[in-house]
Each structure stands twice: as C-alpha cells, then as structure tokens.
Amino acid sequence: MRLGWHPFLRINTGGTFRPRARNRFQPLRSFAPHPGTRWQGRGTAFVSRPSRLNCTLLACWEEGYKDAWFILTDWPPASSEAGWYGWRAWIEPGFTMTNRGGGQWQRPRMTDPERAARLWLAVAVATLWLLSVGGEAEASVPPSTLPDVTEFLGQARRQRRAARVRVVSIFRQGWNLILGALLNQRRLPTGRFVPEPWPSVAEGETKLKVIHEVPLAA
Numbered sequence: 625m626r627l628g629w630h631p632f633l634r635i636n637t638g639g640t641f642r643p644r645a646r647n648r649f650q651p652l653r654s655f656a657p658h659p660g661t662r663w664q665g666r667g668t669a670f671v672s673r674p675s676r677l678n679c680t681l682l683a684c685w686e687e688g689y690k691d692a693w694f695i696l697t698d699w700p701p702a703s704s705e706a707g708w709y710g711w712r713a714w715i716e717p718g719f720t721m722t723n724r725g726g727g728q729w730q731r732p733r734m735t736d737p738e739r740a741a742r743l744w745l746a747v748a749v750a751t752l753w754l755l756s757v758g759g760e761a762e763a764s765v766p767p768s769t770l771p772d773v774t775e776f777l778g779q780a781r782r783q784r785r786a787a788r789v790r791v792v793s794i795f796r797q798g799w800n801l802i803l804g805a806l807l808n809q810r811r812l813p814t815g816r817f818v819p820e821p822w823p824s825v826a827e828g829e830t831k832l833k834v835i836h837e838v839p840l841a842a
Contacts, residue, residue, distance in 0.1 A: 625698055633696045634709055635669070641681050641694075643667040655683035656692040664701040682706035721751060721795050751795070756815030758798030763816075 625631065640649035644666045655663040662684040669677045680699055684706035685692035693706050723730045727747040734740045792800075798815065805812050 630698055631696065632709060635694050635696060637691060637694060639669065639694070640671050641667055641669050643681075652681075652683065652694045653692070655681065655694070656685040659685050659687045659689065661685055661692075662706065664704070664706070666701060669696055680704060717793070717795075718751075722747060726754070726795060726799070727751065752817070753815065754795050754798035754802065756798065756817045757801050757813045758794035758796070758815070760813075760816040761797045761801060762794055 637652055639652050641652055641655065642649040646667070649671050664680065664682045666680055669679055669681065677696065679696045680701050682695040682697065682704060683692060693709055695706050695709050697704055721727060727750070729747065732740070732743065734743070801813055
C-alpha cells in the first residue's frame, strides 16, 4: 500500500473476522455459509494481535462452486467486488508470457535497472501487439466452430465469453499470425485489442450489484 498498490489477498476458509462495531471474531464461513450468499464490509482480520489487520472482507460463494472466496483488500466495500479475484487467471499467464512463454525474460543477465527497464518496455509493447492481433483473430471465430464441452464441465454452461475453452492462447495466436506475415512477406497485422469485460468503478461506486454491510447473527 505504501507503493500505491491495492492488495487483493485470498485467505483460507479456516480463519476468522470481526466486523466493525462488533466485539468478537466470527468464523469466515459464517459470512458466506452456503452457495448463493455473499457479504462485504470493514473490520479486523486474524485473531492473533501481531497479525491483526484492519481491512475490507469480501466473502462470496457462488452457485456451482465447491467453496467460498474470502478476500481481504484496502478498497472500501462499495468499491470492490470479490469476482475481481477471478482475473488472477489472466495475471499468472501474463507472467508466463513474460518468461518462457514469450518474452524470454528468464534469459537476460542484466544488472543495470535502466537497461532492464528499456527491455521491459519492449516486452510490454510486443505483448500488447500480440494480444491485439490474437484478440482480433479470436473475436472473428464463429461460436459454431467451437467444441461443445458442456458434458465435461459437470455444471451449467457459463455465458461469459471468458469461459470458452481455448485450444491456442490469444498470445500464441497473435505470435503465429505475425510470424506467418513475416515469412510470407505480407503486411504485418496491427490487430484490435478486444479485452474481457471488466467491472467499472467510478467515483468510489461500482456498477455491479453491491451487497453492503449487513447485520450478522450475534
């Protein structure tokens, strides 16, 4: 937080949390006791005094999931959403693309931060270009050509576009298209950046349905 970052920490279900204006800690599971329930509000996490943390708890257990998510953040309850944690699935592949999956960052032996910063800039621009080309290519694929994997999911098919199973990543699709254009001496594609939908937050309030602090059983 001193560096201007906003933590979004998922904790295990065995912990406890004390809502603001309450005198005792309660099990995390009491905030989202069964599928279809959620709660978010300010309070104190962790019973042990050295580890106590004043923060916001986002508790959410959606239908079709085995367990609930319990996430700690510094964001106000009305400006945060537990579902944002799902974007971790994009962050981790991004790290892979920076390394062995694309940028090959694991190979340089640079010790000068300024040189590393210039290389990072090149990697960032190249990654955006690859995702732009790959995103445009995927957006043009007719849904009818995608395999139906509903029977293997064990639950109702999700409607979000991000839930589609990709055989080839967007990054690799962009890589292949740009490489193919180079080999065939064609004009390089510029692509079009097609991001996944992201919850909008404006002036401290989210457009998503927000569950504010609600009373809990004593």
